[in-house]
Amino acid sequence: MRSATLKVARFEIMRQLKKPAFWAATLLIPLLIGGIYLISFISSQSVEQNPTIDENTKIAITDAAGILPIDAPYVIDGDKEIGKEMVKNGEVDLYFYIPADFAESKKAEFYHISEGLDIFNNDGNILKGILLQNATERVSVLDGLALTGGYEIVDNKMDKNGEAVNPLGKAIIPFAFGIVFFMFIALCGNRFLLNVVEEKENRISELILTSVSSKHLIVGKIIALLVLGVVQILALVVPVLILAFINRDNPMISMVMSTIEFDPVTIILSLLLFMVSVIFYAGTCTFVGSLVSTAKDASSFIGPAIIAMVFPLYFMQMFMVAEPNMAVQIMTYFPFSAPIALMLRSGFGTISVAELCVGILVVAVSAAIVIRLAVTSFQKNAINFSIAKPKFLKK
Amino acid sequence: MKNIVEVKNFKMVFGDKTIVKDLSFEVRKGEIFGLLGANGSGKTTTIRALLGLYTPTSGELLIDGKKYDPEDAEVIVGYLPEERGLYRKENVIDTMVYFGELKGVENPYEWSMKYLKRVGLEDKAKERVEKLSGGQQQKIQLGITIMNNPKLLILDEPTKGFDPMNRRLLMEIIDEQHKKGCAIIMITHYMDEVEKLCDRALLLKDGAARAYGEISKIKKEFKNKSLDQIFIDIYGENENA
Numbered sequence: 243m244r245s246a247t248l249k250v251a252r253f254e255i256m257r258q259l260k261k262p263a264f265w266a267a268t269l270l271i272p273l274l275i276g277g278i279y280l281i282s283f284i285s286s287q288s289v290e291q292n293p294t295i296d297e298n299t300k301i302a303i304t305d306a307a308g309i310l311p312i313d314a315p316y317v318i319d320g321d322k323e324i325g326k327e328m329v330k331n332g333e334v335d336l337y338f339y340i341p342a343d344f345a346e347s348k349k350a351e352f353y354h355i356s357e358g359l360d361i362f363n364n365d366g367n368i369l370k371g372i373l374l375q376n377a378t379e380r381v382s383v384l385d386g387l388a389l390t391g392g393y394e395i396v397d398n399k400m401d402k403n404g405e406a407v408n409p410l411g412k413a414i415i416p417f418a419f420g421i422v423f424f425m426f427i428a429l430c431g432n433r434f435l436l437n438v439v440e441e442k443e444n445r446i447s448e449l450i451l452t453s454v455s456s457k458h459l460i461v462g463k464i465i466a467l468l469v470l471g472v473v474q475i476l477a478l479v480v481p482v483l484i485l486a487f488i489n490r491d492n493p494m495i496s497m498v499m500s501t502i503e504f505d506p507v508t509i510i511l512s513l514l515l516f517m518v519s520v521i522f523y524a525g526t527c528t529f530v531g532s533l534v535s536t537a538k539d540a541s542s543f544i545g546p547a548i549i550a551m552v553f554p555l556y557f558m559q560m561f562m563v564a565e566p567n568m569a570v571q572i573m574t575y576f577p578f579s580a581p582i583a584l585m586l587r588s589g590f591g592t593i594s595v596a597e598l599c600v601g602i603l604v605v606a607v608s609a610a611i612v613i614r615l616a617v618t619s620f621q622k623n624a625i626n627f628s629i630a631k632p633k634f635l636k637k
Numbered sequence: 638m639k640n641i642v643e644v645k646n647f648k649m650v651f652g653d654k655t656i657v658k659d660l661s662f663e664v665r666k667g668e669i670f671g672l673l674g675a676n677g678s679g680k681t682t683t684i685r686a687l688l689g690l691y692t693p694t695s696g697e698l699l700i701d702g703k704k705y706d707p708e709d710a711e712v713i714v715g716y717l718p719e720e721r722g723l724y725r726k727e728n729v730i731d732t733m734v735y736f737g738e739l740k741g742v743e744n745p746y747e748w749s750m751k752y753l754k755r756v757g758l759e760d761k762a763k764e765r766v767e768k769l770s771g772g773q774q775q776k777i778q779l780g781i782t783i784m785n786n787p788k789l790l791i792l793d794e795p796t797k798g799f800d801p802m803n804r805r806l807l808m809e810i811i812d813e814q815h816k817k818g819c820a821i822i823m824i825t826h827y828m829d830e831v832e833k834l835c836d837r838a839l840l841l842k843d844g845a846a847r848a849y850g851e852i853s854k855i856k857k858e859f860k861n862k863s864l865d866q867i868f869i870d871i872y873g874e875n876e877n878a
Contacts, residue, residue: 246708246739253735257727445722449781452688452707452716453739625690625720 246454250462251469254437258470267429268474272481279485300334301368307344310376322351329353338369411503413589419516420585422475426520427548429478430471434524435540435547437463438531438620447624456621460532464524464613471520511598512588518606519581523551525612526578532620554583561586566593574601577608641666641789641820642687647696649682649844656682657844660696664789664837669811669821671831671838671852673864675872679844680824681719684791688716700789710741715787717778719794719824725767729758729777732766733784740785752780756806771798779807783814790814793824808834828864838864840871847871 258264301316304325310317316338318325325337339351352366438460441447450459486495530543554561554573561570561583573579574587574597584601587593593601642664649657657679664670672680685691687698689705698704701712724732730749737745753759756776761769766777775798783790792811796804811834815821825831831838831852838855840848848855848867859867 249735249738253731253738257724257731261726440724444725445720446724447722448685448688448690448716448718448720449722449736449778450739451690452705452714452718453736455706455708458708621690625685 246458247462247465250454250459251465254463254466255469258433258466259473264470268477271478275478275481275485299336301336301338302328302334303338303340303369303372305340306342307340309340309344309373314372314376316372326353329355336365336368340369408501408503409591411501412505412508412591414498414502415504415508416512416585416589419512420582420589422479423516423519423581423585424552425475425478426471427523427551429474430467431523431527431548432541433470434467434527435531435543436537437467438528438616439534439537439540442535442624443537451621451624456624457617460528460613460617460620464521464528467524468520471524507595508588511595511602512585515581515584515588515598515602515605518602518609519585522577522581522605522609522612523547525609525616529612529616529619532616532623535623550578552582553579554586558586561592562590564592575604577605580605580608639665641701642670642822643697643699643702644683644687645697647683647686647698648694649679649686649691650694655844657686657841660841660844660846662839662846662849664820664822666788666820667815667818668836669815669823669834671835672822672824672841673826673828673831673838673868674841678841680841681793682844683841684716684793684822684824688714688791713740713785713787713789715782715785715790717782717790717792717795719797721771721775721778721798723766723774723777726765728763728765729753729769730762733777733780736781737784742784745784748784749780752784756780772800772803775799776803776806779810783810786817787814787819790819790821791824792821794826795823796825796827796830828868832864840868842871 302318302325303310303314303316304320304322305314305317306321318328322339325334325339328334329337335354337353339353341347341349341351344350350369352369354365441450454462489495490499527547530547531540534540534543557569557573560567563570566574566587570583570587573583574593576583580601584593584598584605588598640663642662644663645661647657647660648655660679660683672683674680682691683698686693687700687705689707700714703709703712705712705714707714727735730746730753733749733752734745737748742748750759750762753762756779758769758773758776761773766774769777779795782792790811795807795811799807811821811823823830823835835852837851838848839846840855848858848871850858852864855867856862856864859870862870
């Protein structure tokens, strides 16, 4: 026979999965991501990043800086006012003015007839193409590279022993778990609170507590809510991973993929930290939900609960320092701030494996304590229908 | 053991308020027991403490010789609380099946459909609970209460909100359970129900027993007055004094 916990979990999962509101909330963000991707994809199809010069496009350039050779195409012997007049008259479609102080100001001017909102027009880049072409034709390849800045500086970081290190690559996995944890807080917090209040609001506590123990009820609910949270996170993460896979040739994505360091210890510890953190957060919300009697009371707690969890983000710079100060140490081991603090320090590489393990243990023990408190509190407060708030809230 | 319920020296204090004072009584196996008293006399508090929903300040409350544990397969209790509620957004059959699973009913779906047919709610099986009338919801709750063939059935004001027809249906169901050997504790304000159904009763006032025993003995003690009159006499004591 399945245990009562699993029966509760199954019921809670199925009833949520059957609700259109759950799927609306779950699929809204992936749909938005997909929509944004689609718009940018369509835009990239319609707008050329480096527009070529159409043979029908009439161009004029005033080169007051003398950057182009006298016989260069499009260069006219006239000032800015003449050029603007040419645009107005329709003699040219695009007019560029390179001022005499171009080297200092690093600004050239571009005149053309506006065609509405025109936000995707990048015809201005035509001048860049012309300048680049002329510059590279006149100078050597090396000078051309120096001139255009079209080169990359490869960063080789070393530790104190001269060994190559890859701090960004090491940070990606802990930070990725941190982002997923943050999403979990934002997406699931409210449901955690309301789910426990539901029995009280529907006045069903007596009927349910004489059918199943409060321990099995609360633990079953927490399991169900964690499973539902995972469903929501997967609905969010999977489309992002699919898009990343489709665009794996994108320089940004291939750079990230080649940078990630798949260190088993980091992966295991990050996963463990994520798991105990979500259980702790779920337990905390359930405990708060067990104290109050109505959804209204419960919802006023969601803000402070999230702020308590994300508190370390406000002091992110402090977590980058190798030698942590007292405030960082407190946030690292204080159960409410520990999940994000540990993820930050793990990402920035400012915590040792031993310290991280202690932090994970602190969060795990705290999770067990809040779940225990939630069970006791639910049993005690379950049938106080008439009490809108616990005593400390009334005060 | 001839008693299904044993309450010994039960006392319940909330803050500075004593709700129940040193209460002792038994409910015998297979009997229908009336738990009577005005609102606030301590009836529901006693039942909640018996079912482990409240921790007693002192005393012992046992069902079949043990403290009640909802997951103890040997002590099967059905409880219809005074506070009526169900998962409003769920449909009827899912709710019943869920409770059936929790209570260890073998085929909860089949049992529930059979019950719904009996109480005339077969067509409401897929309806959301919130779409049902109060009386219909009460029938669902009664079904949940009796679905696991309880040894002890505790009904807190079971006929509250029922029309005469549904009241008769409820009485039939109670009678059936009784015939199966189930002991029943009935909390009610209807003294005619008590006289008609109950073997024994306990009348509480301010958390203390004022009358206890077989109905005939209680009546004899109060000069063969009706239970209605006995109730009025006991609760009128302070006013007359």
